[in-house]
Amino acid sequence: MLRSNILKSSKRLLATTAEQSTVNSNTEKTWSSGSKSDSFKAGKNYREALLNGVPKNGPPSLRSRKYKLRYTSPVGINEAFDEAYEFLKTKSQNKYELLSKETDSDKQHQLKIEAEINNPEVKFNFEFNEKLENDQRYIDYTQPVYRELKKKHWENYGQMLLMQRLESLAVIPDTLATLEPKAEVSLKFSNHTGVNRWIEPGMLLSSNSTTYSPTIKIQEFDNVDISNELYTVLIVNPDVPDIEKNSYKTQLQWGLSNVKLDFNDNVISPKKLLEDKSINEIIDYSPPVPEKNLPNQRFVTWVFRQNNVQLNEKISTRDFDIREFVEQKKLLPIGAHVWRSSWDLNVANVRDLYGLPNGTVFQKVRGKHPLN
Amino acid sequence: MNTINSKIPKFQSSIIQQIRGIRTKKSRVATVSTGTQRVITQLSVISGRKKYPRLLKLSNEDRIRHETINKAWSLYQKDLRNERNEQLELQYNSILNALNDLKQVDIELFKVANKKEKGKRFPIDLRIPVDFPANKVWHYEVKSNKK
Numbered sequence: 089m090l091r092s093n094i095l096k097s098s099k100r101l102l103a104t105t106a107e108q109s110t111v112n113s114n115t116e117k118t119w120s121s122g123s124k125s126d127s128f129k130a131g132k133n134y135r136e137a138l139l140n141g142v143p144k145n146g147p148p149s150l151r152s153r154k155y156k157l158r159y160t161s162p163v164g165i166n167e168a169f170d171e172a173y174e175f176l177k178t179k180s181q182n183k184y185e186l187l188s189k190e191t192d193s194d195k196q197h198q199l200k201i202e203a204e205i206n207n208p209e210v211k212f213n214f215e216f217n218e219k220l221e222n223d224q225r226y227i228d229y230t231q232p233v234y235r236e237l238k239k240k241h242w243e244n245y246g247q248m249l250l251m252q253r254l255e256s257l258a259v260i261p262d263t264l265a266t267l268e269p270k271a272e273v274s275l276k277f278s279n280h281t282g283v284n285r286w287i288e289p290g291m292l293l294s295s296n297s298t299t300y301s302p303t304i305k306i307q308e309f310d311n312v313d314i315s316n317e318l319y320t321v322l323i324v325n326p327d328v329p330d331i332e333k334n335s336y337k338t339q340l341q342w343g344l345s346n347v348k349l350d351f352n353d354n355v356i357s358p359k360k361l362l363e364d365k366s367i368n369e370i371i372d373y374s375p376p377v378p379e380k381n382l383p384n385q386r387f388v389t390w391v392f393r394q395n396n397v398q399l400n401e402k403i404s405t406r407d408f409d410i411r412e413f414v415e416q417k418k419l420l421p422i423g424a425h426v427w428r429s430s431w432d433l434n435v436a437n438v439r440d441l442y443g444l445p446n447g448t449v450f451q452k453v454r455g456k457h458p459l460n
Numbered sequence: 461m462n463t464i465n466s467k468i469p470k471f472q473s474s475i476i477q478q479i480r481g482i483r484t485k486k487s488r489v490a491t492v493s494t495g496t497q498r499v500i501t502q503l504s505v506i507s508g509r510k511k512y513p514r515l516l517k518l519s520n521e522d523r524i525r526h527e528t529i530n531k532a533w534s535l536y537q538k539d540l541r542n543e544r545n546e547q548l549e550l551q552y553n554s555i556l557n558a559l560n561d562l563k564q565v566d567i568e569l570f571k572v573a574n575k576k577e578k579g580k581r582f583p584i585d586l587r588i589p590v591d592f593p594a595n596k597v598w599h600y601e602v603k604s605n606k607k
Contacts, residue, residue: 134520137521138521147519147522148521150519159519161522162516162526163509164523165526165529166527171532172528172531172532173532176531176535179535206527206528206531206532208528210526211527211528212520212521212524215520215524216520
């Protein structure tokens with residue numbers, strides 16, 4: 089009884105305070121003076137509501153007029169937010185002051201993150217915009233804070249999924265011994281035969297969709313000197329049948345080196361391959377053509393940093409020892425991806441298209457001697 | 461009167477949604493027998509929905525504002541905590557220095573200062589020093605009503 093009485097009076101109170109606060113706090117709010125990039129500002133439709141409180145006609149993030157009018161903010165959120173914003177702003181100001189005195193690159197990087205990580209506009213931009221195919225106006229990965237947010241986001245799901253698939257499909261240790269993931273590698277087949285979406289690691293793809301070379305996106309998170317760094321991409325198939333040894337061998341399906349990347353423009357697409365003459369194609373793309381009656385084949389994409397060393401080598405034979413190659417060229421693996429292929433009715437067409445010899449149909453036969 | 465009424469419930473209903481542990485639906489006219497109603501009530505009390513508070517329905521903007529407030533509050537608490545810990549560390553070091561000096565000056569006094577008083581309990585009538593102490597410190601004559 090008592091509680092409901094309090095409740096009634098507080099509702100009245102809310103009605104008056106909410107209207108007052110929207111009237112009072114119409115002044116422009118700005119984050120600390122060091123924060124200069126436009127990508128630290130929320131989109132113009134949302135900025136007002138985010139910083140000065142939800143207006144009378146409802147939050148801009150809600151579409152329907154009915155729900156806009158029905159919406160009310162919690163009691164006292166505007167006053168509390170104003171206090172919180174001022175508090176966090178002074179913290180950020182301190183970080184920018186430290187940053188102006190700092191000379192060490194890694195510490196500067198860390199301070200740049202700390203100065204902006206609590207900015208509500210940065211948080212809003214990152215949360216409610218496309219993260220993988222980013223719009224630079226809102227998510228600009230040249231800013232360390234957005235890379236840090238993306239890294240956290242990736243570590244929460246994408247990275248764990250990748251490592252689980254790499255381990256359960258025994259990609260590690262079948263190709264390289266292990267992987268310490270440092271960059272996010274995404275892959276899709278964005279041509280007329282492909283599926284126009286990013287491939288989840290371990291997906292089973294049809295031979296039609298993998299007819300032409302994939303588009304690879306490599307998102308770096310670390311504080312690397314990206315303008316001088318070169319990258320190598322290798323796609324290997326460790327499941328090629330080796331009849332002489334009664335085992336499997338590894339073949340190189342595609343190899344690229346001397347790839348230059350940017351934090352935002354980091355897609356290796358067919359267009360980029362045509363335009364950018366500095367990219368060295370170690371070996372041209374060979375599509376997956378799995379043999380009939382054999383288990384699924386794994387196609388593993390490995391991405392390496394070259395540590396500023398040019399790699400102009402070309403390889404003509406497909407048979408490949410990836411471990412030896414990586415050791416020889418002193419490559420640092422930073423990311424990987426894997427998809428699987430199995431024989432289907434379209435494999436013969438793909439073989440025709442690339443002029444490959446006819447495949448082998450494997451049968452189950454009982455041998456004279458036990459095989460070891 | 462009618463226009464006012466049509467405005468107020470709309471406002472109230474949206475607020476009530478944000479209040480935890482309070483019935484938000486109006487009670488309907490009983491269509492089931494009391495026995496059945498009792499069973500329904502018991503089941504609804506032990507249902508999963510009652511075990512966690514109802515979600516706050518916040519718009520995207522308000523969610524970020526709410527998180528910002530929480531972040532600022534936790535950083536403020538962290539600052540206070542750090543300040544207190546620094547103070548305690550200084551106090552501890554000061555005690556340690558004083559005891560080390562005492563050990564140098566007079567080993568007997570040092571032993572007395574560090575004597576372990578086993579079985580000694582905190583005096584229950586010891587009071588916390590306050591700005592305005594009571595005139596009568598302890599009511600010794602008060603006895604329990606039990607016979």
